[in-house]
Amino acid sequence: MAPKKIYNLETELVLNKNGDQHNASVPPLYQSATFKQESLSNMGEYDYTRSGNPTRTQLQNHIAKIMKANHAFAVTSGMGCLDVITRLLAPGDEVLAGDDLYGGTNRLLTYLNKKGDLKVQHWDTTNTELFLSKITPNTKMIFLESPTNPLIKVCDVRSIATHAHKVNPDCVVVFDNTMMSPIFMTPLDLGVDIQYESATKYLNGHHDIMAGVIATRDAKLAERVYFVINSTGCGLTPFDCWLLMRGLRTLAVRIERQQQNALRIAEFLSNLGFRVRYPGLKSHPQYALHQSLCRGPGAVLSFETGSIKTSERIVEGTDIFGIAVSFGCVNSLISMPCRMSHASIDEKTRKERDFPEDLIRLCIGIENCDDLIDDLTKALLKSGAVKLNERDELFNAVSVQPKL
Numbered sequence: 001m002a003p004k005k006i007y008n009l010e011t012e013l014v015l016n017k018n019g020d021q022h023n024a025s026v027p028p029l030y031q032s033a034t035f036k037q038e039s040l041s042n043m044g045e046y047d048y049t050r051s052g053n054p055t056r057t058q059l060q061n062h063i064a065k066i067m068k069a070n071h072a073f074a075v076t077s078g079m080g081c082l083d084v085i086t087r088l089l090a091p092g093d094e095v096l097a098g099d100d101l102y103g104g105t106n107r108l109l110t111y112l113n114k115k116g117d118l119k120v121q122h123w124d125t126t127n128t129e130l131f132l133s134k135i136t137p138n139t140k141m142i143f144l145e146s147p148t149n150p151l152i153k154v155c156d157v158r159s160i161a162t163h164a165h166k167v168n169p170d171c172v173v174v175f176d177n178t179m180m181s182p183i184f185m186t187p188l189d190l191g192v193d194i195q196y197e198s199a200t201k202y203l204n205g206h207h208d209i210m211a212g213v214i215a216t217r218d219a220k221l222a223e224r225v226y227f228v229i230n231s232t233g234c235g236l237t238p239f240d241c242w243l244l245m246r247g248l249r250t251l252a253v254r255i256e257r258q259q260q261n262a263l264r265i266a267e268f269l270s271n272l273g274f275r276v277r278y279p280g281l282k283s284h285p286q287y288a289l290h291q292s293l294c295r296g297p298g299a300v301l302s303f304e305t306g307s308i309k310t311s312e313r314i315v316e317g318t319d320i321f322g323i324a325v326s327f328g329c330v331n332s333l334i335s336m337p338c339r340m341s342h343a344s345i346d347e348k349t350r351k352e353r354d355f356p357e358d359l360i361r362l363c364i365g366i367e368n369c370d371d372l373i374d375d376l377t378k379a380l381l382k383s384g385a386v387k388l389n390e391r392d393e394l395f396n397a398v399s400v401q402p403k404l
């Protein structure tokens, strides 16, 4: 049989050869907890949805293809992915992690560390030399994010994965690709062992489900991941699998439009004098590194105003941008990570990790970009963060103290 042709990602996302017995154009939804057996001795492919479900299989095969993996799994949230992955470790195992991770990731790793289940160390992943020096033959797992949420730090994942495997061939390098999605990054091509994503974000894109996906090329790791998912019962429900497959079809067009808007907004804020963190700007300290690893800068950016009060006024002064956690949705969102998504990281730790309390995060949607810039302009003026000059043109940001 001729090998199956693999098309470009945009095509694969919408191409749906689901092999349905009735040629349904859309993969059918098997909303069933149980499956009858042919006989006592012949169980068939499915028996119970916790163990497996045809709709989940459809989604997982699709995910494996678009992430260039051999095995993929869908679970109930991004944090669910991390829970499954950390269960692969043994008591007391040493793990390394970045020092700017999504707040919930930090919370779970801190919990496991405090309980004594794992020995977790956090290091700045932008300092490659330092990070590499912390990897020892006892390092069992490494957790990376790039660009990080919300400080948009970029790490040299290729060098970290190569070095980790040299020092300990059994070290499992885990990469959270939520910020880039498969459209802009293929971490498995860079030497990562396990990639996971909060599918609540770009993969689904409409903020109407919670989901997470795990992908790997390693059959043994896949077997262990499946064991945990089946044992703990965190597989994604059939209906949410079905919704996620629907969302995935538009991933490429959504995220490309979001990125286009984000680039314009990042330039707009930067031109006003704000310190903008976005890997699409040449001023980003790891601009070239990011370009060498990814196919685009994505649609999340953050910026500082120099004053917590000013930031609060900006966040509360927008109309189109919703004040909400999360990102990757078709709608634009604005937030203050210290108060919202990253509030679970205590103030002392935030300070130690140079986490600016006035940081505003923008998650850009697919709206008309002129409208978004107009909305931000009004909020910036109302907050006093920028002023108009005599010719009624926007004038430099007034309270910013650039720290670049």
Ligand SMILES: Cc1ncc(COP(=O)(O)O)c(C=O)c1O
Pocket (backbone or CB within 6 Å): 077, 078, 079, 080, 102, 104, 105, 145, 149, 176, 178, 179, 197, 198, 199, 200, 201, 210, 211, 212, 326
């Ligand atoms: C980078 C990143 N990873 C993982 C998660 C966790 O995903 P979920 O909310 O689907 O559990 C989030 C956000 O919640 C995130 O921002």
Ligand SMILES: N[C@@H](CCSC[C@H](N)C(=O)O)C(=O)O
Pocket (backbone or CB within 6 Å): 102, 104, 149, 324, 325, 326, 327, 340, 341, 342, 344
């Ligand atoms: N209350 C939630 C906060 C979720 S933050 C979601 C998202 N990852 C983001 O970065 O905005 C919690 O405590 O987990």
